[in-house]
Amino acid sequence: MQEGRINLYSDTQTRPSPAMLEAMVEAKVGDEQHGLDPTVDALCERVAELLGKEAALFLPSGTMCNEIAILVHCRPGDEIYAHHSAHIITSEAGGPSALAGATICPLPGDRGIYSADALRAHLRLESRYTPTPRLVEIEQTANFGGGAVWTLAQINAVAAVAQERNLRMHMDGARLLNAVVAAGVSAREFAAPFDSAWLDLSKGLGCPIGGVLAGSRAFIDEAWRWKQRIGGALRQAGFLAAAGLYALDHNIARLADDHDNARRFGAIVAQCPGVSLEPAQVETNIVFINVAQAGVAATELRDRLEARGINVGAMGPTRLRAVTHMDVNRAQAEEAAHAFVEIVNELRTIH
Secondary structure, three states, X not given: OOOOOEEOOOHHHOOOOHHHHHHHHOOOOOOHHHOOOHHHHHHHHHHHHHHOXXXXXXXXXXXXXXXXXXXXXOOOOEEEEEEOOOHHHHOOOOHHHHXXXXXXXXXXXXXXXXXXXXXXXXXXXXXXXXXXXXXXXXXXXXXXXXXXXXXXXHHHHHHHHHHHOOOEEEEEOOOHHHHHHHHOOOHHHHHOOOOEEEEEOOOOOOOOOOEEEEEOHHHHHHHHHHHHHHOOOOOOOHHHHHHHHHHHHHOOOOHHHHHHHHHHHHHHHOOOOOOEEOOOOOOOOEEEEEOHHHOOOHXXXXXXXXXXXXXXXXXXXXXXXXXOOOOOOHHHHHHHHHHHHHHHHHHHHHO
């Protein structure tokens, strides 16, 4: 991929703003492994409070947050329950099985969201012959569900089933704050039923790196052990943590702009004959577009957009994804959408 003027490939493509960079340069730092980096400590305390947990741990990525949480919760042979499109299944290189020796039972459901009944139907009876049920995972928002938001009612219904079977709960909070802004529900309320939860700094919040994993103090103590095993301390990480503190102070409310821009982008492309949105309603900052009825290949459309300086992702033969973020304004979202329609019509004529 060649990065263009308008990068809608993912919200991971953001760059730190000048003000965020200034906060990073001015950060007070120390050895975070020994609790001597005041900026890392402040970020962890802030996120623990935000999520209503006892403690938190700063990590390089959201994937590492997921994998360390799984390593703490699970033992080899344990089973995890997650939607079939969950990041831990599709995008973490088989980490749960490779690292924790755990299996994942994929659950059905629309828009990346499964029901309490679906979970109950797939839970195994405990037996010496089968994996041990251990962990229930929810992704908020659901990426491959088009940025769909789990409601509190849906989460609590799933949590009730997990509690019946004494299962642990983990939230992949890659876009948790997008859900907070879209639903008007606090991060603490969303995270309440979970034994562990994390939020990403490097997506809509605009930081260059990082995620923060939260849970009980005992959970975080064990997470630290796994952090040491698979990579060790980050040392003077306050320069990076300062970006997270800046983002929490300045970049949460503005996520609503990304949602509005995504809806505007979707509204324009959906007017093109043969093009449909999946799902039809854009809830947050992710737009999935199906061009099957237009007779257009997703990769060819992606490449022609790239040639015009616009990046989107091809997620299958006829499916594309566009993700809005703080580095794409309303005018750019509209320009990208109109270019999308123009190229679809050009390709329809050729083919």
